[in-house]
Amino acid sequence: MDLFFQQLLNGLTLGSLYALIAVGYTVVYGIVQLINFAHGEVFMIGAFGALATWTMLFKGTTAIWVLPFMIVGAIAVSVTVAVVMERVAYRPLRNAPRLAPLITAIGISVFLQEAIRLFYPGAKSAMPFPQIEFVTGAAMEWGPLTVRRSALFTIGALIMCTAALWFFINRTKLGRGMLAVSQDKDTARLMGINVDRIVAVAFALGATLAGIAGVAQGLQNNNIDFFMGFLAGLKAFTAAVLGGIGNIMGAVVGGLVLGIVEAMAVQFIPGTFGGSPWKDVWAFALLIIVLVFRPQGILGAKTVDRA
Amino acid sequence: MSMLEVKDLRVAYGKIEAVKGISFTVGQGEVVCLIGTNGAGKTTTLRTISGLIRPSSGEIWFEGKRIDAVPAHEIVMLGLAHSPEGRRIFPRLTVEENLLLGAFARNDHGAIKDDLQAAYELFPILGERSKQPAGTFSGGEQQMLAMGRAMMSRPKLLMLDEPSMGLSPIMMQLIMSTVKTLRSQGTTILLVEQNARAALKLADKGYVLEVGHIVLDGTGDELLVSDEVRKAYLGED
Ligand SMILES: Nc1ncnc2c1ncn2[C@@H]1O[C@H](COP(=O)(O)OP(=O)(O)OP(=O)(O)O)[C@@H](O)[C@H]1O
Numbered sequence: 001m002d003l004f005f006q007q008l009l010n011g012l013t014l015g016s017l018y019a020l021i022a023v024g025y026t027v028v029y030g031i032v033q034l035i036n037f038a039h040g041e042v043f044m045i046g047a048f049g050a051l052a053t054w055t056m057l058f059k060g061t062t063a064i065w066v067l068p069f070m071i072v073g074a075i076a077v078s079v080t081v082a083v084v085m086e087r088v089a090y091r092p093l094r095n096a097p098r099l100a101p102l103i104t105a106i107g108i109s110v111f112l113q114e115a116i117r118l119f120y121p122g123a124k125s126a127m128p129f130p131q132i133e134f135v136t137g138a139a140m141e142w143g144p145l146t147v148r149r150s151a152l153f154t155i156g157a158l159i160m161c162t163a164a165l166w167f168f169i170n171r172t173k174l175g176r177g178m179l180a181v182s183q184d185k186d187t188a189r190l191m192g193i194n195v196d197r198i199v200a201v202a203f204a205l206g207a208t209l210a211g212i213a214g215v216a217q218g219l220q221n222n223n224i225d226f227f228m229g230f231l232a233g234l235k236a237f238t239a240a241v242l243g244g245i246g247n248i249m250g251a252v253v254g255g256l257v258l259g260i261v262e263a264m265a266v267q268f269i270p271g272t273f274g275g276s277p278w279k280d281v282w283a284f285a286l287l288i289i290v291l292v293f294r295p296q297g298i299l300g301a302k303t304v305d306r307a
Numbered sequence: 308m309s310m311l312e313v314k315d316l317r318v319a320y321g322k323i324e325a326v327k328g329i330s331f332t333v334g335q336g337e338v339v340c341l342i343g344t345n346g347a348g349k350t351t352t353l354r355t356i357s358g359l360i361r362p363s364s365g366e367i368w369f370e371g372k373r374i375d376a377v378p379a380h381e382i383v384m385l386g387l388a389h390s391p392e393g394r395r396i397f398p399r400l401t402v403e404e405n406l407l408l409g410a411f412a413r414n415d416h417g418a419i420k421d422d423l424q425a426a427y428e429l430f431p432i433l434g435e436r437s438k439q440p441a442g443t444f445s446g447g448e449q450q451m452l453a454m455g456r457a458m459m460s461r462p463k464l465l466m467l468d469e470p471s472m473g474l475s476p477i478m479m480q481l482i483m484s485t486v487k488t489l490r491s492q493g494t495t496i497l498l499v500e501q502n503a504r505a506a507l508k509l510a511d512k513g514y515v516l517e518v519g520h521i522v523l524d525g526t527g528d529e530l531l532v533s534d535e536v537r538k539a540y541l542g543e544d
């Protein structure tokens with residue numbers, strides 16, 4: 001039983017990371033019906049933004065007060081990359097056949113990975129991520145549970161981001177504009193809503209959470225690399241589909257479900273098919289099962305929705 | 308000077324021209340009615356005026372400013388609101404949220420609150436059900452919401468595309484009397500209607516559109532008694 005709760009905690013941690021990234025896929029899809037497969041790279045580049053901020057301004061410091069600056073650095077880089085990507089690569093293709101933006105996304109992914117690999121000093125191999133004592137220090141023992149500080153950071157980040165997101169969507173004018181654009185673009189324009197601006201906001205919103213996820217991943221793994229966005233992005237996309245692509249709270253639920261399923265599969269599936277080598281298989285098996293029996297996802301809805 | 312002036316407007320969908328060089332004007336304080344059969348180009352004309360489609364040639368002037376290249380979301384801010392064909396309310400948003408979206412381009416929060424109250428006075432049912440998702444409303448109620456929403460931008464000119472479509476005679480009367488009320492409160496109105504009789508009765512001026520051309524124009528009363536209109540649109544002979 002202890003083992004179960006330990007894995008539940010591990011699953012929630014992993015799931016929180018997926019969820020933070022998944023929101024970006026779902027928000028953008030809800031607004032422009034586009035799967036931004038380069039979103040994993042926005043997450044990766046956020047981690048490098050945090051590392052760069054630390055290296056340039058705080059090198060050698062491990063105190064907690066540098067963490068907010070690293071988060072701001074991560075978000076700044078992620079948001080800039082995402083907004084430029086939308087403006088330069090996706091906007092000209094808004095009325096193109098669906099395959100065009102998809103191929104573009106792959107191109108952007110490769111471009112961003114290679115840009116980091118070639119031009120970020122030392123990034124040809126994995127780079128150590130700064131250790132911030134308060135969030136990477138010794139794990140805590142809560143009764144039978146071992147609780148890593150970085151896990152609490154990740155779960156806490158998800159809780160705060162979800163609350164902020166809920167408030168933004170439901171209680172602000174810009175959020176209401178986003179809901180309107182996701183439901184009916186032409187009529188939204190008749191309301192005086194600048195659709196291009198809302199699309200940029202959607203990319204920026206997703207990138208903000210991805211940037212925070214980049215920091216969380218760095219803190220958990222102790223190192224980051226230019227390829228980290230690939231699998232994380234694929235998993236997060238899976239989470240978004242699981243929850244119902246387009247549904248923001250669905251992305252959160254989908255991320256958590258996926259994380260927990262992975263953690264449980266690693267621990268409790270016996271024999272050849274158990275253990276961590278198979279966890280990705282189970283994650284994608286879950287996706288297939290949900291797509292067969294509930295194609296609209298766990299929470300459903302095809303548009304940005306508050307549900 | 309007219310409030311709205313459309314000059315030799317042409318609009319095409321790909322190779323197919325839907326509006327083939329029409330000109331008309333709407334004066335300050337008037338109710339102007341555009342009638343015509345299915346596919347005549349009425350909706351296309353309104354969508355072009357509000358900036359959702361671009362004309363292939365011609366000019367559109369609103370209050371002395373040329374607007375045929377201005378983005379749609381900026382045209383609303385100039386005081387030109389468009390209540391589209393088929394109502395197009397936001398079904399998963401509440402009545403209140405729909406109305407507030409009508410005021411998206413405005414920043415005068417106090418006045419927006421007042422206008423919300425005014426919309427609820429104009430259509431009490433909206434006030435009673437302000438927290439309900441608009442998608443649960445009947446066609447007539449959705450039409451009221453669409454009109455209320457358009458009024459939330461405080462338009463000088465309100466364009467209504469077939470507000471009576473699919474409504475019961477009673478509901479239609481309510482919509483038409485609301486048009487009168489709005490006019491008496493100082494809003495200029497460009498009304499597109501299939502229901503020619505009701506529309507022409509309250510119009511100062513009317514234009515008859517046929518496959519992209521204006522074939523007839525006159526005062527509301529002139530058109531009501533003209534032979535062509537009676538035959539083609541009023542079902543009389
Ligand atoms: N999006 C579109 N793409 C191609 N053709 C279109 C499009 N919208 C309208 N048309 C064509 O343009 C012409 C004018 O259509 P429009 O909708 O303006 O007519 P209307 O007068 O509003 O008709 P109704 O009374 O049925 O609403 C029609 O022949 C229609 O088929």
Ligand SMILES: [Mg+2]
Pocket residue numbers: 349350351392468
């Ligand atoms: Mg029409």
